[in-house]
Amino acid sequence: MDELTDILSKLSLSENKADELHKIKPALSNLSRETLTKDLSTVDLAILFDCLNTEQDKQIERSCEILEYVLQFLDPVLLLQRYGGILQRGLGHKDARVLLLILKQMQRFSQDDDLASLICTHPIYPVAVNLMAADLNISTQVFTFLSQMAETQAGLNIVLNKTTVANLQSVMEQNTTVKIRVLELAIKISQMSAEHLELVDSCGLLKPLLDLLNLDDILVRLSAIDLLTSLAYTQQGLRYLEFHSTIQEIETILKNCKSDPFAETLLPGLIKFFGNIGHLRPKHILSQHPAFMSTLLDITDLQDPTLRTIAFETIGYIGISLEGKQALGSIGNKFTNSIEKLRILIQDSPTEFRVRSINALSSLIKLDKENQTEEFLNLTESWYHAALGNKPMELLYNVLKQPFTELRLAIYDIFCNMARQAWGRREILRQPGLPEFLLNRESEREKAGMDAKFEIFKCLSDSGETEQIVGNDIGRQVHEYVKQGPYFVLPRSSVAFEGQG
Incomplete structure (x- = not known):
């Protein structure tokens, strides 16, 4: 530790700090993790942070590498108390590497109630929240910091308090890209539990997402549908969307797709949305949203191999469960006629589509031993023959002999x-x-x-x-x-x- 202290003292006086910084790595390598954890608090690291105040790329790079290594051994409370002001100023640095270094340190505070409460009272916290509007690399780290904070009760109360929410809402106004980032954070938190979703909704962070569905911008609508799909992955999210009639609204978009000039762009996202619900609640999707299944089966007749593959993947995703098999089987001949088109994709399409189509059929015929009643065995066998034609095993055997691992x-x-x-x-x-x-x-x-x-x-x-x-x-x-x-x-x-x- 004396060697490290000596190098740091010389560093403050050195005119060529990049070279002096180069000597620190060997000094650190001579110290055990136990020694660093025990004694690093006695070392003044301010000079290392000061080395970031330069436009010299090599100096910034080496300073960040050293700080990233040594700070992991420093108690987070001491880090905030001793260097909090420096860290706060560092979030205004022009070099993204410095911001990433600091934000990753802040993430150390995020999953402990006491540490979360400590950091939220520090001036660095609102500065970090506002960086949700920074470039993607930076905002991703802020996203991680805030979503991890929300995993604890104390952290959740901080992320959803009036001040933080006001900051996030202000950030959202900058542009649509940033708005979608904040909405993605809201969805991430809402997925954690029913209580999380209720709190996110009560503070108004979900309503803007529902509003995006009605915009003319096709890319924004696609992003909104994708986020709503993520919300529908959870039971509480599904209930929320049902309560707000969002599923019916998206079904209307699906019904109008045929006359929409952006139909081919919208369809994959819409299919994914309803397919996810169909995976969780197969009977419900067939009985309450018949337009989806009708559209899905119609797509299997299209010439577009991309859409057809997506349709069959969705069918496989729904049909992998026992309830899904029952629901699909209840459709009858129309469903059987549709899966006959699988053979064409498996035989005559690019490798990726063939793999995805085979996997879809594999999901359809999957049947655990305890569920192998005569009814289900007859069902899976009939789908196997319908999908692969008169010589199904010959088809699969020929594919197996081809030199493609996937x-x-x-x-x-x-x-x-x-x-x-x-x-x-x-x-x-x-x-x-x-x-x-x-x-x-x-x-x-x-x-x-x-x-x-x-x-x-x-x-x-x-x-x-x-x-x-x-x-x-x-x-x-x-x-x-x-x-x-x-x-x-x-x-x-x-x-x-x-x-x-």
């Missing part, structure tokens, strides 16, 4: 969901060449793929049906594969011997 992983996932169901096991094991291809460890070199293949064989082995379906030879190999584990490598001598044969 595609193989998607196929493994759907095989895994199939291997958990009797009809799926029959499909996999009776497809000519497929069991042998999967059993060949040389066919997969990626760890994720090895893990996925192992899971398929584990499901097949655990079922106890493999021998009945495909005979003792393959059955024995499946059990042996599982016994050997996912990463088994055949000894080189065995490989050579088999090659000679």
